Each structure stands twice: as C-alpha cells, then as structure tokens.
Amino acid sequence: MNTAHKYMESTQMPSIVAKSLPKTWMTWAVFFFFCASVFGLAMRYFFIGDFPVLEYKNLLHAHSHIALLGWGYLLVTGILVFTFIQNPIRLNIYRKIFLLTVIANLGMMVTFPVQGYGLFSIAFSTFHLLLSYAFTYHFFKDLKNIKSNTGKTLIMLSLVWMVVSTIGLWAIAPIGSILGRLHPLYYLSVQWFLHFQLNGWFVYALLGLLLSFMEKKGYSVQISTPILIALHLSLFLTFALSVAWSNPSNYLLATNAIGVILQAFAYWIILKSAIKYLNHQTNLSKNWINHLLWIGLISLLAKAAIQAALIIPDVANIAFTIRNYVIGFIHLVMLGAITFGLGALALNQNWLVKNLISKIGWITLAFAFVSSEIILLTQGTLLWAKMGFIPQYHLLIFLASALFPLGLIFLLIAQWQASFQKHQLPKFIHKQKNQFKSKNTETMKSTVLMSLGAAMLLMVSCGGGSSENQGSYTPPSAQKEKVADPKGIGEIKNVDLGDGIDEALAQKGKAILDMKCTACYQYDGKRVVGPGFEGVTNRRRAEWIMNMITNVDVMLDEDPVAQKLFEECLTRMPNQNISLDESRQILEYFRKNDFERTGGSDAAMN
Incomplete structure (x- = not known):
C-alpha cells in the first residue's frame, strides 16, 4: 500500500503537466504569432509614414524569425506532441524543451529588431536550432512505439526535412568566410533553409497530421510509394527556381517545371482523400472550425496550382521578380495552409480554445488573410501589366495587415480565460494542481523576466545593436x-x-x-x-x-x-x-x- 501511495504521489505532477501543457504551449505560440504580426504591421507602416526608432531590415528579420520559429514551429511541434505522446513522463521532457524554446524565441524577439543579425540574435537563433535537434531526437524515439501508417511516415519525413533545412544555416558562416557574403551561394544557403522549411517541414507535417487525424477517426488512407517518391522528388526539383533567382537559366526553369508538375499531382492524390472524407464526415455549413480547415486545404491546393503555372518561363520570371507575388505566396503557405489547416486540427482537439471570443478572432484572421492576399496579388498583377498602383495601395495593405494583431488579441484573450477557469477535480488532485500551477506560473514569470532582462543587458553591452558592434x-x-x-x-x-x-x-x-x-x-x-x-x-x-x-x-x-x-x-x-x-x-x-x-x-x- 505504501509503495502504491508513493507511486501515485510521484505521478501527480506529470499527470497535471499532461492536462495543462497543451493550452500553455498553444498560448505561447499564439503570443509569438501576435508579435510577428506587430512586426509585420510596423514594416507596412514604413511605406506610409516615418518610423525613426527601428530599421526596416531589422524588423524584417524579426518578423520572419518569430513567424517561422515562434508561431509556426511551436504550432507544429505542439500538435505533434499532443497527438502522439501520451506518457506523462515523456511529456515532461517536452515541457522542458518547450520552456527553453520560449526563451530562445523571446531572445530573438528582443534582439532582432534592435541589432538585426548580430552576436546575440544569432546566439538565440543557434540556441533554437539546437533545441529543434533535441526535439527531433526525442520525437523519433517516441514514434518507434507507434504503429506505422502514411500519416506517421509523412510526419517523420517532415522532421527529416526540418533538419535538412538547417544545413543552409550552418553553411552560411563558412561560405561567408571563404567565398564572401557577395557570393550567390551565400544567398542560396538562406533560400535552402526557407525552401525546406516551408515546402518540407511545414507542408509535410500538415499532410501527415491531417492523415493521422483521419486515421484516428477510422478513415484509413493509403498513399502508394510512387506518389510519395513523386512528392519527395518535387521538393528537390522545385528548389531550382530559387537557384534561377540569382542565376537565370532555361535548364533551371525546366527542372522547376518538372518539379511543380510532380508536386501538383502528389498534392492532389493525397488531398483528394482528405477532401472526400471532409465532404462525407463533416457539416461544413454548421461548423466554423471546418471552415478554417477548408481554408487551409484550399490554400495548399492553390499553392500547388500557382507553382504549376511556373512551367511557363515568362510566368516563372514574374514569380520571383515581382515582390508582391513572392510575399503573397509565402503567406499562402504560412498563413493559409499552416495557420488555418493546423489551427483547425488544434481547435478540434481543444488545444486551442474554441468559444465565441475565439471564433471572432479566427474570423478576423480569415478576413485579414483573404483581404491581404487579394490586395497583394492584384497589385502584383497590375505591376506585371505596367498599370501602376492601386489607389492608396500602401494604406490599404496596412489596414488589412492591422487585422492580424486584432484577431490574435481575441485569441489570446480566449486562451487566457481558459487558463484561469476552475476544473472540477477530486479534492486532493485539485489541491496538487493548484500548487503546481502556482509554481509553474512563478517559474514562467521568472523565466520570462530573466530572459528579457538578460537580452536587454546584452543589448546594452553591445551598444544597442549599432553597426560598430555587429562586426x-x-x-x-x-x-x-x-x-x-x-x-x-x-x-x-x-x-x-x-x-x-x-x-x-x-x-x-x-x-x-x-x-x-x-x-x-x-x-x-x-x-x-x-x-x-x-x-x-x-x-x-x-x-x-x-x-x-x-x-x-x-x-x-x-x-x-x-x-x-x-x-x-x-x-x-x-x-x-x-x-x-x-x-x-x-x-x-x-x-x-x-x-x-x-x-x-x-x-x-x-
């Protein structure tokens, strides 16, 4: 009896972690999404007014890093953990990795706007990179005990592509030292990272989680080996367009054309089953969460369709010379496919709060996404046709972008409200839970304050990120x-x-x-x-x-x-x-x- 009692006491804390961690994890992800949207809004303001405090390029680096490594990374890894990991002891390991990842993101959030690429922003980015390796190691270890299926295969590959993408980051320093930062390979190292992050890590994770969700509902989806090979091959072949950006070549455009055709075919075969499932299993007109999932799926199909149009050389040239198209395409993946597709899955599992306030937030985000995409792509088309600018274009895109932080404020309010709600638990567990929450809150507060304080101290010591101190x-x-x-x-x-x-x-x-x-x-x-x-x-x-x-x-x-x-x-x-x-x-x-x-x-x- 004593042994059993001690065992029960030892498992109280991990069980509470299992119950409280999902909403904490997702709240931080939404918070970083909010911060990235504020940085993006500040960038839009540069074109309509003066912003003397910060530099545009520093805000650009802050926006991209927090969007990818804050919101995107935490959203994907959180859903992966809570979908597949049930063991409370193992969840506690991921909790520690998560807390360190939050510190890394807070460090990047503070240092990038001030110093751009500098000693401390790079240090925090490297810290995040090492943590992603730790996450991959532990997650692969846990996936060994899970039954193999198509969803699991795609998820494992998504982690592989995430690690592969980081080769570009490690290559930057030696290329810069040996060949110089002016060399095209320096630029291509950055593009390698972005390409395999967006089209490999994030897209594969979305496809794998979507199929896993369907398989848990009893709807088995089998994707043949040739289709998977076509998907993998397209991932590498479509990188040719990034190479063509700095080294225009008809051979590269032809290579990209083969890749986008294979990609469109593979996406359609995989998503066709998901669309068929959703049409039969859900009531689209009554469930607003399903609307979000449809936005995600349509965005992913639109991504494939747009890339398929690049088989025409003139269209391929337009794709990477008109900046509006480039930004619209990146947003189509990160905001359309990943945010709404995976956001819907997280809402279905109650990891993201679903209530009236949350619904208002997501509707606002959807309107912000659709309106900004329409403005960006319309303006890009007008520029291609040499017809000038939409009247008050920069003001319109600024106003559309302002809806993103507004919608995210609603999501944060919904998440915070849920965090403070009382749950009906047995008296003993309820007491232990309150103690844990108190301790966890204090730990989180001290962690945030320490990381912010350390970051500010580091910036002061380096002269506020001035060019003289960046090397x-x-x-x-x-x-x-x-x-x-x-x-x-x-x-x-x-x-x-x-x-x-x-x-x-x-x-x-x-x-x-x-x-x-x-x-x-x-x-x-x-x-x-x-x-x-x-x-x-x-x-x-x-x-x-x-x-x-x-x-x-x-x-x-x-x-x-x-x-x-x-x-x-x-x-x-x-x-x-x-x-x-x-x-x-x-x-x-x-x-x-x-x-x-x-x-x-x-x-x-x-």
Missing part, C-alpha cells in the same frame, strides 16, 4: 583595395543623355521600377531594404547605374562601390534580366525623379 566583413575583392571605375563594370561605356528629360522614356522606366524594385526601394530618400532612389544620378554616373542594373552579378563580385552598398544592405540584389533598353528607361526616370525632388540631376556626370 564587419570585408569581401576578398575589396581587400585588394581596387580603384573603383566611376562607370562601373559592364558593356555600357558611354551614355548620351540628350537635352532635358524624355517623359515617354521616363514613364516606361517607372513602370519597370514599380514592378521589380519598389518592394525594396523607395523613390524618396527613405531606406527600406536598400537606400532610396532620390539623388542617385547626382551620386553615380549614368554608365555605373546602367551597368549595375544589367550586370548586377559581376558588379557585386568586382565593383568596390557596389560591394560597399551590399555591405550596408545585406541583401543581394537579384538579376532581374533587364535589357539595355529597359535600363536606359530606368535611368531616365531616375533623372526625372532627381530633378523633381532635388532641383537637379546628372551632377555625377560633371
């Missing part, structure tokens, strides 16, 4: 102290500017800039990703400007001025395949823009 890098070509040719490097040796401004030529140039450049550059002097266009003809010769536009890869590799600009921006300017005639049109608009804003142009030619 500097001198590319190999710059180390030779080359004398910069004021005309740049390329086939443009002399430019005849003519008399005055050619208005027709300038308008054609503006249409090209609107389509391919305004996501990273502004016409005034405001820095976004890159410096503002204002005054460029007074700083650079016409030949240099046109060579930079048409011969960007060589300029970044060999021209000291271009390399210095890259060091400031830390974003490699893509090869947009702009012709000589188009570059002359762009130059003419630069001249017109400078004359209107500064009262003069072409000072660098004198």
